[in-house]
Amino acid sequence: MxxxxxxxxxxxxxxxxxxxxxxxxxxxxxxxxxxxxxxxxxxxxxxxxxxxxxxxxxxxxxxxxxxxxxxxxxxxxxxxxxxxxxxxxxxxxxxxxxxxxxxxxxxxxxxxxxxxxxxxxxxxxxxxxxxxxxxxxxxxxxxxxxxxxxxxxxxxxxxxxxxxxxxxxxxxxxxxxxxxxxxxxxxxxxxxxxxxxxxxxxxxxxxxxxxxxxxxxxxxxxGAGNCHLFIDETAQKDMAIEIAINAKTQRPSVCNSIETILVDRNWADKYMTDLVTSLQQADVEIHGDRFTQQAADHVIAVTDEDYGTEYLDKIVAIKVVDKLDEAIEHINHYGTSHSESIISEDEEHVVTFMNQVDAAAVYHNSSTRFTDGFEFGFGAEIGISTQKLHARGxxxxxxxxxxxxxxxxxxxxx
Amino acid sequence: MxxxxxxxxxxxxxxxxxxxxxxxxxxxxxxxxxxxxxxxxxxxxxxxxxxxxxxxxxxxxxxxxxxxxxxxxxxxxxxxxxxxxxxxxxxxxxxxxxxxxxxxxxxxxxxxxxxxxxxxxxxxxxxxxxxxxxxxxxxxxxxxxxxxxxxxxxxxxxxxxxxxxxxxxxxxxxxxxxxxxxxxxxxxxxxxxxxxxxxxxxxxxxxxxxxxxxxxxxxxxxGAGNCHLFIDETAQKDMAIEIAINAKTQRPSVCNSIETILVDRNWADKYMTDLVTSLQQADVEIHGDRFTQQAADHVIAVTDEDYGTEYLDKIVAIKVVDKLDEAIEHINHYGTSHSESIISEDEEHVVTFMNQVDAAAVYHNSSTRFTDGFEFGFGAEIGISTQKLHARGxxxxxxxxxxxxxxxxxxxxx
Incomplete structure (x- = not known):
């Protein structure tokens, strides 16, 4: 019994x-x-x-x-x-x-x-x-x-x-x-x-x-973390690349690592090749859209399924977006309301992103890897809530x- | 469809x-x-x-x-x-x-x-x-x-x-x-x-x-409110009776009305007859334990089932308890964690009652009828939560x- x-x-x-x-x-x-x-x-x-x-x-x-x-x-x-x-x-x-x-x-x-x-x-x-x-x-x-x-x-x-x-x-x-x-x-x-x-x-x-x-x-x-990094038009090149590598590779198996990078088209025009090759040098496999595939070698064609996948591995999806709204829509559609980050020097974009992205933790100019009770300074952690009631994050x-x-x-x- | x-x-x-x-x-x-x-x-x-x-x-x-x-x-x-x-x-x-x-x-x-x-x-x-x-x-x-x-x-x-x-x-x-x-x-x-x-x-x-x-x-x-009033040994007679009548009869059909009155034996020795007859004059049917039955006429014998019943009507159960602990135990066993009140002039008893009774709202020297968003001053009320997560009361x-x-x-x- x-x-x-x-x-x-x-x-x-x-x-x-x-x-x-x-x-x-x-x-x-x-x-x-x-x-x-x-x-x-x-x-x-x-x-x-x-x-x-x-x-x-x-x-x-x-x-x-x-x-x-x-x-x-x-x-x-x-x-x-x-x-x-x-x-x-x-x-x-x-x-x-x-x-x-x-x-x-x-x-x-x-x-x-x-x-x-x-x-x-x-x-x-x-x-x-x-x-x-x-x-x-x-x-x-x-x-x-x-x-x-x-x-x-x-x-x-x-x-x-x-x-x-x-x-x-x-x-x-x-x-x-x-x-x-x-x-x-x-x-x-x-x-x-x-x-x-x-x-x-x-x-x-x-x-x-x-x-x-x-x-x-x-x-x-x-719950699960299908987290995103959005690199806005005004993002500082080195900061964006450094944060992308950190948020993907520092510990790929955890929920606050990123799975998809969304890149503003104008930033991508200038720096996409650098972003992809830097990630590849850090041993990351890239699943990219057409633009990303043209910017560098060894990029696998990304699928819709990729965008919904929590790889928990050294793999990242990359997609070029035309404007902020498209990034927010993508995140609110595919995300799991865990941790999302915008790299940008445009204050108005930052405010819109932080207000409209529906997630427990929304970052500006920072890696998503800090969503954690100890990193927040709580001294203990029961877990990271992805629901809306009682406790979130x-x-x-x-x-x-x-x-x-x-x-x-x-x-x-x- | x-x-x-x-x-x-x-x-x-x-x-x-x-x-x-x-x-x-x-x-x-x-x-x-x-x-x-x-x-x-x-x-x-x-x-x-x-x-x-x-x-x-x-x-x-x-x-x-x-x-x-x-x-x-x-x-x-x-x-x-x-x-x-x-x-x-x-x-x-x-x-x-x-x-x-x-x-x-x-x-x-x-x-x-x-x-x-x-x-x-x-x-x-x-x-x-x-x-x-x-x-x-x-x-x-x-x-x-x-x-x-x-x-x-x-x-x-x-x-x-x-x-x-x-x-x-x-x-x-x-x-x-x-x-x-x-x-x-x-x-x-x-x-x-x-x-x-x-x-x-x-x-x-x-x-x-x-x-x-x-x-x-x-x-x-x-949720439901099986609410109690505990009349402690030191309770002021008139206050206790007035609150008992109000908490039972002012609007019997609502969740924050009381369903059982627990009475300290020493207080009951002096005032039980007054309590019961006052309630009866206010048209309340009494389901009482042996002590209560001896104190007044027309008292129906209370059963264990009574203690678990939310009457939502002009009926109340009355039980004599030997000490504070027995009252707290009764409430935590039969209550629905809604609203509970102690009438007492003994500060130590009040503190113990308020800490140990497990309910959304615990009252001292007050009717339980105030558990309500408007009475609390919120200006609106979604409902009264009887669960522990997110919101309580x-x-x-x-x-x-x-x-x-x-x-x-x-x-x-x-």
Missing amino acids: SDLLEKAQLVHATTTDLASASTAQKNEALRLISEELRNQKEFIMEENNRDIEKGRSNGLHESLIDRLVLNEQRIEEMADAMLQLVELADPVGAILEEWSRPNGLNIQKMRVPIGVVGMIYEARPNVTVDAASLCLKTGNAVLLRGSSSAIYSNIALVNVIHDALRQSALPNDAVQLVEDTSRATASEMFKLNKYLHVLIPRGGKKLIDTVVANASVPVLET PMGLEALTSTKYLLHGTGQIK | SDLLEKAQLVHATTTDLASASTAQKNEALRLISEELRNQKEFIMEENNRDIEKGRSNGLHESLIDRLVLNEQRIEEMADAMLQLVELADPVGAILEEWSRPNGLNIQKMRVPIGVVGMIYEARPNVTVDAASLCLKTGNAVLLRGSSSAIYSNIALVNVIHDALRQSALPNDAVQLVEDTSRATASEMFKLNKYLHVLIPRGGKKLIDTVVANASVPVLET PMGLEALTSTKYLLHGTGQIK
Whole structure:
């Protein structure tokens, strides 16, 4: 029988206590988790090894095995991350607004935990510790559901967390792992509105799409990034080329890397050959329109499908556009509302682009690679939201909070 | 064939223009709608009459017929509401936060429209105008899906809105009504993530539950209110009784009325008889526990089911509790996280209650009847959210907005 319902009830029952935990108590729990991670390094690596052996015998690709591995260094990194989290301000309890009504009623809007977070994630076992610690820091309980390929590691890590919580003032049951990793149980978790206040899927597009399509529990969607760079007529040549190379090649596998470069025709007339050859020198494969193909050798003809593709690789599509409006239309049509950038010295174009492009982060004269909770200065990151509700763009600790109105009266009736 | 997809594409195509509309342009559109409503009063009433006749011949109850009616007064009220909306501040475009990073990147968080709002609602045709105007004020496009019982009225009202929009700077297609009111089309609308950014159901619990259970588009859930009044040991007698009567009887059919009164045993020892007889004099039927039954005549024995029931009528459950913790536990178990109140002179109890009760609005020494966008001073109300994400409690115009990060650089690369 699935342990889902039992675990969901256990975590749900801790929310009142968690919501009243002090910042000091939550930080102490994080410090204890950090300590226990270091103390129980050997145990964690042993259990992790069972997952690795199982993965190897199942013929798992070495790159996936690598994601599974918890070695000494990675465990130390997890333990360090706990201590960094301690240093961050606790968002819970802050009074965000306060006003009084003509009838004398005083209204305060206070930041509070969400309640129970359901986390659904793929192989990397470090997400277990990461998710649990972000939730505890913000006074949330968390129900974890990792993948079967990391099950021994996940069980071990949650045991370590429980060993730490038992020494803390926080309720031990605040972190629970669903050990039944069947699909049926996952589907049941999608509909557990009674006990879960939000679901956060972390992993590939398929996982996220499945959760969004099937969950009745509200989802914090972190999605794909089909990001664009628009090089306007007035763009400085060196800046544009340098940013194009950085945004494409610095880490092609991540969501805030660019996939298509749109180039104003007048800029292209002068510099397209330089742009393409510079990208090629940086090992980038070019899929270009007719203009781009004429400007340089070894350019593959771009298709409509290219424009909708998140390559996550050293490949980029290039298209010449006649004016700003065409660039904005292309981006709003093919983009995923993640990160978009304009390189331009024309203030009016910049304002229009930034207002009309519909994305979580819109850049001017900058690489798109900064869409990230740490780069934004949040000190933590839950993910990058590509939806419009609750939180949009890089999500720090505040994204794990809700609000509550406190109203003080002196006998007010209506 | 359903007109859903075509209409959804039409509204979606207006979002870029709407997002750049100025406050003056949006207000002018609202003024024009107000004018056209008054100009076309006769036409609206004629079309409304078709719905009423259809309703009567279908044997619709007179109370439901009354909800359908658009008479001269109600149309004037709608027209006035447009002008009140003009007076409210436009939340869109505000810079909520701004900071700079060590690398010189300047980050602004700006308030923007959500995009396309899908509104699913029951009989009252005034919701058509209400929803459309709230969306336009906040730069959102809206796809409306009303009920078949009000279809002629809804078509007429959207025609009137289109007549107004044609004279305005806003795109005419920004407001569209799905005329196919079949269930299959509604179900299709629940899954239209490509064109809709949020669904807002307005109506009864069944409608809301259906949308929440089946939608993959994010939902702004406005829900039921099983609200409580807790009378603490130190509560002032007259204040407690007056608030109990007000919170129960001033308008029993609404979500922020109370359904259960929890009474501290020591207070009950002294005043329970007065409380019960006062409520009975105000025509309230009492379902009470043993203590309550002993305190007065005509008290029906309360059941566990009572505690979970939103009566929406002049009925109240009364239960004696031994201490504050028992009251909080009862509320967090049976409540719907809507509005909860404590009557007390004990500051420590008040703080504990307000922190530990999990609800959108927690009151001290006040009736719960103030959980409402107008009573909060928002000047408008989309509904009262009982979910934890995006917005919680009464939702004003800001609940119809999202945010966007604008990042200005000087060539930053990572």
